Amino acid sequence: MTRSELFSQIQQKSSFLCVGLDPDLEKIPAHLRSEADPIFSFCKAIIEETADFAVAYKPNIAFFEALGAKGWETLAKVSELIPKDIFTIADAKRGDIGNTSKLYAKAFFESMDFDSITVAPYMGKDSVSPFLEFKDKWVILLALTSNVGSMDFQLIEDKAGKPFYQSVLEKSQEWGSPENLMYVVGATRGELIGEARKAAPEHFFLVPGVGAQGGSLAEVAKYGMNSTCGLLVNSSRGIIYASGEKDFAKVAGEEAQKLQEEMKELLERYL
Amino acid sequence: MTRSELFSQIQQKSSFLCVGLDPDLEKIPAHLRSEADPIFSFCKAIIEETADFAVAYKPNIAFFEALGAKGWETLAKVSELIPKDIFTIADAKRGDIGNTSKLYAKAFFESMDFDSITVAPYMGKDSVSPFLEFKDKWVILLALTSNVGSMDFQLIEDKAGKPFYQSVLEKSQEWGSPENLMYVVGATRGELIGEARKAAPEHFFLVPGVGAQGGSLAEVAKYGMNSTCGLLVNSSRGIIYASGEKDFAKVAGEEAQKLQEEMKELLERYL
Incomplete structure (x- = not known):
């Protein structure tokens, strides 16, 4: 998917919502557990009820990988199920030497048809570039994450006082463009999102940490x-586990709609 | 596996060789391609011929993941095939927020029975700790990698002149001990291995980059x-693709033996 196609979707739906698919066998409603593939049934129902309000879906690969070979079959089925006009993110946080990253890229962009993959920056250019060579596919590079541990390394300042995540934002712009490179920028500290925006004015940010992790949508x-929205705000648990009963999908849809309505107002205010 | 069990193996075999399993359908000998599971047949033959000379095997997860659900079945079969007294490394370079890292840990330590997993440090403590909670299992944290891109971020100096990989070495020693935490320290620059050794005197280092990537075993x-060897030196392509013909496994065994003999001398010299 191209950047302009993504922006069209955002305008059409008045939404920049990404729904995170973290399907946990221990958390999905009990009545699904007797199905042949409970994780698939769960994701299918969630997608059907939220698709009108979301412009992106982000399956968290660990939740599928934890189920072994069967989990990979389910992931492939789920990725095929997502409507083609909705942006898909493989939240895999991969990154390795060149020939290995190339294989991860093939797994997620060719064997499956994800639009994007989250990538860890630690190993530098040759660990990221193989993902950027696929037409209309995207890297979403970790810059500033929303977890507590983000403070351990990402804010270490260099000799000039530049925090590490800023070095990631600056250096990586030599490798990709706003047409194929996004950044993960966590929602837990609004002013840091502003700092990241200064360093990368045009790029889309995938923003986790709204809801369960405490970030505020209005601050984000x-x-x-930016002028093409530039934001995909993710909510996982706040939507998919809003109800643990038989009405889980309907309630997920309602939660997604609430966020979409708030997003509509924010788009009207800032765009 | 405990550290003392690993050291016993090293003494017994006079070897600190790790064989990297990067099984690529395009590179394995042509006669294997007609088998039901060519990747499994390839790995099985390699393991049989090299097991006397190796103390560790490191399947590169990308090579299996690239084959989808079937690749995961093969990975599980390969991991079961490796003799129990040999240390196993899932080279997966995972790392995510706490609840997600926990699932990756379950996938590699419970669903499969790997002794260790490589982990990327960028997201900090809560992305690493879940892997450290499993008894007799290990995290192998990326510190200084052997690829060209390692220069992009890992050597950035903080205000006190400390390179970033040193911050990773120092900070992470608060999370784990030499009994459950190793580091990836690339072989391409001998003096940097010395610097890493000063920062982490007791910990094992997994050293990639010998052979195909140009590092020297003697320098490493x-x-x-250190006093318990403290090294696992990996060779992948130099062993497993030493011959592309029907004799590939025998030649792999010979290459592994050559390295083991060199390692025997080095152990006698330095230990």
Whole structure:
């Protein structure tokens, strides 16, 4: 998917919502567990009820990988199920030497047909570039994550006082463009989203940490929105586990709609 | 596997060789391609011929993941095939927020029975700790990698002149001990192995980059060996693709033996 196609979707749906698919056998409603593939049934119902309000889906690969070969079959089926006009993110946080990253890229972009994959920056250019060589596919590079541990390394300042995540933002712009490179920028500190936006004015940011992790959507929009929105705000647990009963999908749809309505207002205010 | 069991193996075999399993359908000998599971047949033959000379095997997960669900079945079969007294490394370079890392840990330590997994440090403590909670299992944290891109971020100096990989070595020693935490330290620059050894005197280092990537085994031993050896030196392509013909496994065994003989001398010299 191209950047302009993604922006069209955002305008059409008045939404920049990404729904995170973290399907946990221990958390999905009990009545699904007797199905042949409970994880697939769960994701299918969630996607059907939220698709009108979401512009992106982000399956968290660990939740599928934890189920072994069967989990990979389910992941492939789920990725095929997502409507083609919705952006798909393989949240895999891969990254390895060149020939290995190339294989990860093939797994997610060719064997499956994801639009994008999250990638860890630690190993530098040759670990990221193989993912950037696929037409209309995207790297979403970790810059500033939303977890507590993000403070351990990402904020270490260099001799000039530049925090490490800023070095990642600057250096990686030599490898990709706003047409094929996004960044993960966590929502837990609004002013840092503003700092990241200064360093990467045109790029899309995938923003985790709204909801369960405590970030505010209004702050994200205030500090992070650019002229093509530039934001995909993810919510996982707040949507998919809003109800643990038989009405889980309907309630997920309602939660997604609430976020979409808030996003509509923010788009009208800032865009 | 415990550290003392690993060291016993090293003494018994006079070897600190790790054989990297990067099984690529395009590179394995042509006569294997008609088998039901060519990748499994390839790995099985390699393991049989090299097991006397190796103390560790390191399947590169990307090579299996690239084959989808079937690749995961093959990976599980290969991991079961490796003799129990040989240390196993899932070269997966995972790392995510706590609840997600926990699932990756379950996939590699419970669903499969790997002794260790390679982990990327960028997301900090809560991305690494879940892997450290499994008894007799190991994290092998990326510190200084052997690829060209390692220069992009790993050598950035902080205000006090400390390179970033040194911050990773120092900080992470608060999370794990030499009994459950190793580091990836690339072989391409001997003096940097010495610097890493000063920062982590007791920990094992997994050293890639000998052979195909140009590092010297003698330099690695000189700068990196400690009182319990403290080294696992990996060779992948130099062993498994030493011959592309029907004799590939026999030739792999010979290459492994050559390295083991060199390692025997180095162990006698430095230990």
